[in-house]
Amino acid sequence: MPKLPFSFYQQENVVQLAVELLGKQLFTLIDGKLTGGTIVETEAYNGVIDKASHAYNGRYTPRTSTMYEAGGISYVYLCYGIHHLFNVVTAGKNNPHAVLIRGIEPTIGVDIMLARRKMSAPAGRMTAGPGALAQAMGINKDLNAKDLLGDEVWIEDNGIHFPSDQIIAAPRVGVDYAEEHALLPWRFFVKGNPYVSKPNKF
DNA sequence: TTCTCGATTGTCT
DNA sequence: GACAATCGAGAAA
Numbered sequence: 612m613p614k615l616p617f618s619f620y621q622q623e624n625v626v627q628l629a630v631e632l633l634g635k636q637l638f639t640l641i642d643g644k645l646t647g648g649t650i651v652e653t654e655a656y657n658g659v660i661d662k663a664s665h666a667y668n669g670r671y672t673p674r675t676s677t678m679y680e681a682g683g684i685s686y687v688y689l690c691y692g693i694h695h696l697f698n699v700v701t702a703g704k705n706n707p708h709a710v711l712i713r714g715i716e717p718t719i720g721v722d723i724m725l726a727r728r729k730m731s732a733p734a735g736r737m738t739a740g741p742g743a744l745a746q747a748m749g750i751n752k753d754l755n756a757k758d759l760l761g762d763e764v765w766i767e768d769n770g771i772h773f774p775s776d777q778i779i780a781a782p783r784v785g786v787d788y789a790e791e792h793a794l795l796p797w798r799f800f801v802k803g804n805p806y807v808s809k810p811n812k813f
Numbered sequence: 814t815t816c817t818c819g820a821t822t823g824t825c826t
Numbered sequence: 827g828a829c830a831a832t833c834g835a836g837a838a839a
Contacts, residue, residue, distance in 0.1 A: 654820070663820065665835090674835060692832030694821050711820060742821050808821095815839085826828080 612636070612767040614760055620682030620701050625708035626797050628701050629655035633778060633799060634771035637715055639764045641749035644723050648738060648748075649771060652714030652800035652807045656698070658707040666707035677756045678707035685764055687745070687755040694742025697750050699759065699766070713741045713798070715748075716806040724748065735805035743808075777802045 615635065622628045630653075638647035656664040658678075665675045677686045682701040686709055690696050702708040715738045717724055724747035728737055738744040745751075750764070757764050781798045800807040 656820075665820085670836090672836065688820090689832095689834065691819060691821055692834070696820060698820085709820095713820090736822095740821070815837105817835105817837090819833105819835095822831095824828105824830085 612769045615766045615768055617683050617760060620699070620759065621703055622682075623702050623706065623708075625657055625701050625710060626655045629653040629710045629797065630778060630780075630799050632699065632710060632712075632766070633801060634773050636718070636767040636769055636771075637712060637748075637764075638719065638767065639748045639750060639754070640762060641754075644720060644749065646717070646720035646723050646748045648715035648717040648719070648744075648806075650712060650714075650766075651716050651804045652712075652739075652798070654711040654713055654798045656709045656711060658702070658709075664707070664709070675707065678709050679705050680756070682708070683759050685754055685757045685759060687750060687752050689752055690742065695745040695750050695752060696741045697745050697748075697754070711741055712744065714739050714800065714804075714807045715744050716804060717747070737806075739806050740808040773801055 632650050632653050635650050636647055637650055658666055659669045661667055666678050678700055681704040684700045686698040686700050687695055698709040698711050700709050717738055727749055728747050738747045754764055759765050779800055779802050
């Protein structure tokens with residue numbers, strides 16, 4: 612199946628791109644172990660105007676410099692000292708947009724993911740949530756700034772397309788006070804999918 | 814150099 | 827439902 616082309620990641624509309632990533636296949640080849648799954652939950656981080664983004668207001672640091680690169684690479688970082696979060700950098704250079712991958716539905720290497728998660732049987736929580744899915748797929752900060760057209764981590768399009776009425780768009784909680792920010796951060800997930808993290812109630 | 818806190822999750826009550 | 831675990835980035839000094 613074809614990997615998503617470089618041009619796909621150059622879109623300036625990170626919100627729309629976050630929607631389009633739903634249904635795509637995310638793969639990692641770590642230490643010779645192949646794992647992959649269907650993306651079922653994403654969250655858009657709209658660069659300098661997104662208050663929740665690391666690059667908010669043009670903040671540029673060694674860590675966030677990855678987000679300023681041209682789209683089509685990964686952005687991985689450690690949160691709470693425990694969890695690795697996997698993002699896809701999008702848009703052109705110096706436009707720090709990113710999409711956080713929050714949930715996948717495992718399709719390849721399920722047993723490997725179970726072992727990494729130290730679980731004995733498949734369950735929804737295996738890959739539901741950004742920290743959990745990163746652990747399941749063996750993602751760590753060594754995967755930061757990797758080319759998504761490379762052979763360690765990549766995304767394929769196998770034609771899966773969720774109907775629009777199955778895709779839920781949920782604004783981030785706690786931004787009601789700031790009307791200009793209320794539109795910016797968006798979370799998207801597939802309705803009723805067991806591999807979506809908590810805010811699955813609708 | 815030092816201090817605070819986070820794009821979270823799992824466990825205990 | 828509430829809270830602890832845990833460490834590196836970012837900001838201040």
